[in-house]
Structure formats: C-alpha cells, structure tokens
Amino acid sequence: MIPKVGILETGAPPCELQHRFGSYVDMLQRLLGPSLCYVSFDVRQAELPSAPAEFDALVLTGSAAGVYDGDRWIEALKTFISEASGQVPLVGVCFGHQVMAEAFGGRVTQAIQGWGIGCHQYEIHHRTAWMDGARSITVPVSHRDQVVELPTEAVVLAGSAFTPFGVLLYPERRALSFQCHPEFSVEYAQALIELRRGRVYSDAQVQEGIASLLRPNDGARVAEWIRRFIAGQVS
Numbered sequence: 001m002i003p004k005v006g007i008l009e010t011g012a013p014p015c016e017l018q019h020r021f022g023s024y025v026d027m028l029q030r031l032l033g034p035s036l037c038y039v040s041f042d043v044r045q046a047e048l049p050s051a052p053a054e055f056d057a058l059v060l061t062g063s064a065a066g067v068y069d070g071d072r073w074i075e076a077l078k079t080f081i082s083e084a085s086g087q088v089p090l091v092g093v094c095f096g097h098q099v100m101a102e103a104f105g106g107r108v109t110q111a112i113q114g115w116g117i118g119c120h121q122y123e124i125h126h127r128t129a130w131m132d133g134a135r136s137i138t139v140p141v142s143h144r145d146q147v148v149e150l151p152t153e154a155v156v157l158a159g160s161a162f163t164p165f166g167v168l169l170y171p172e173r174r175a176l177s178f179q180c181h182p183e184f185s186v187e188y189a190q191a192l193i194e195l196r197r198g199r200v201y202s203d204a205q206v207q208e209g210i211a212s213l214l215r216p217n218d219g220a221r222v223a224e225w226i227r228r229f230i231a232g233q234v235s
Contacts, residue, residue, distance in 0.1 A: 003056035003230060005032070006049050007040045010077070010095050011063025017191055024061035027183040028093070031223045032059075044073050052084040057230040060096025062181060066145055067099045067108045078103040085173035089233035091226055092177035094143055097168065100177045104151035104170060111146040113162050117193055117201065118209030119217050120180060122158035122166040130228035131157075137167075137218040139180035140189040146179065174233045182222035186213050 007025050012018065021027070025040045039055075041047040052058060060081075067074060081103040084090065092100040098108040121138045124131070137158060147165040150156070153173065159166035166179045181189070190210055197206045 002037045004037045006055040006058045007038055008043050008058060008060045009040055010043050010061050011065060014195055021188045028059055031183040043077050048080050053087045055088055057089040060092040062094035067102050085175055089230050090175040094181055097177035097179045098145055098147060100175060101147040101151055106147055106151040107149035108145050109148050110144050115144045116141045116162055118212030119215050120160060122160050124158045126155055126157050130232050131225055138215055139182050139217055139219055140184040141180045176229050182219040189213055
C-alpha cells in the first residue's frame with residue numbers, strides 16, 4: 001500500500017516566484033517523490049486533518065509567519081501538533097520545525113544571529129538507524145527565527161554555531177524537524193535571495209548567500225532520511 005502523507009501548508013512562496021516554482025506543497029512533493037500519496041491542508045484557512053492517525057505521516061511546511069505571532073490558526077496548529085504527536089509520525093521544516101518546538105514546550109524568537117540564507121552546514125551530533133554515515137549536511141536555509149530553548153524531550157541530531165538546534169528528534173512523540181529547507185532547489189533559493197536584495201538583505205549578504213549555493217547540498221540525502229524515518233515509524 002502506498003504511504004499516505006498529509007502536508008500541512010502553513011505558508012507560501014512570494015507571489016513573484018510561485019509561477020516558476022510552485023507552492024511549498026509542490027516543493028515537498030518533489031522532494032519526497034512519487035512513491036508517496038499526498039493530501040494537503042491549508043492550515044491558515046483552518047484546515048486540519050480530522051483523524052491524524054489515518055495518515056502514515058504529517059509534514060509541516062515553512063512559512064513567513066512567526067510562531068509567536070499569536071494568530072488563531074497558529075495557536076490551533078500548536079494544539080493539533082501536541083494532540084497528534086505519538087499518534088502519527090510528524091515531520092517539520094523551518095516554520096514547521098519551530099512550531100513543533102513551541103507546541104512541545106520550547107521557545108522560538110528572532111535570533112541575535114540575524115538572517116540565515118544560502119546553504120548552511122550542520123554537523124551531525126547524534127545518529128539514528130534511518131540516517132547514514134554523513135558527518136554533516138549542507139542544505140539551503142532561509143530564516144531569522146530560531147528555536148532558542150529546547151523542549152525537555154528533544155534530542156539535537158545536528159546543528160551549527162549559527163543554528164545550534166538545526167535538526168531535532170522527539171522519540172516518544174514520533175516527531176522529527178529541520179530548521180533548514182531540503183525542499184528548496186538551488187534555483188528557488190537563489191531567486192528568493194535576489195528578490196529580497198536591498199529590501200531585506202544587503203548586497204554583501206546576497207553575494208555571500210548565492211556563493212554558498214554553489215556548494216553541493218544534501219537535499220536528496222535529507223529526503224531519504226525523511227522517507228526512512230516515516231517508514232520506520234509506521235512499521
């Protein structure tokens with residue numbers, strides 16, 4: 001039977017880029033591949049699965065929103081995540097990573113490090129059965145917020161000096177999250193940086209971020225980890 005994955009859509013790419021690159025749902029489907037069956041929910045419109053356990057996994061997308069904004073849909077999502085955890089494997093990306101941490105008792109703020117853009121490298125601190133022998137991963141990022149206080153049960157699988165809590169595992173909750181964006185193609189990450197030149201990022205930040213995207217990245221490796229994580233949690 002094909003695994004059924006619910007994608008909880010919490011945001012969208014800038015309008016100027018959507019016609020070229022699609023939605024975050026599209027990006028995650030491309031990342032995880034055609035071997036899974038996908039159903040999407042627009043969480044911002046109060047769409048959430050009525051029966052989480054009917055899915056083989058739930059994946060939370062990125063968003064321009066801040067988890068601390070206090071919007072009704074964000075608070076409802078936190079409650080949903082807390083109640084769904086343990087019932088079904090959960091995977092979070094960027095905003096998904098942050099909102100999961102808040103739902104489980106951690107804290108997220110705008111980090112003093114400022115914006116992370118381009119490709120960042122996370123060193124592996126702990127290894128699990130669904131990972132491989134990589135000592136680090138290099139993956140596109142785009143964030144200013146970060147998890148600054150860990151939930152009690154969180155295990156830090158990977159991170160960097162810029163993002164200490166880059167990949168988190170919650171074993172009892174069957175949950176995994178990434179601050180980075182493995183679903184971002186190099187082309188999308190570059191277009192996003194260029195779109196924000198002079199408005200959000202300085203020319204120097206843009207040049208450094210785009211240069212970092214020339215490095216090989218591990219998006220495909222992380223996708224395989226996610227597929228293995230889902231399979232291992234379901235079996």
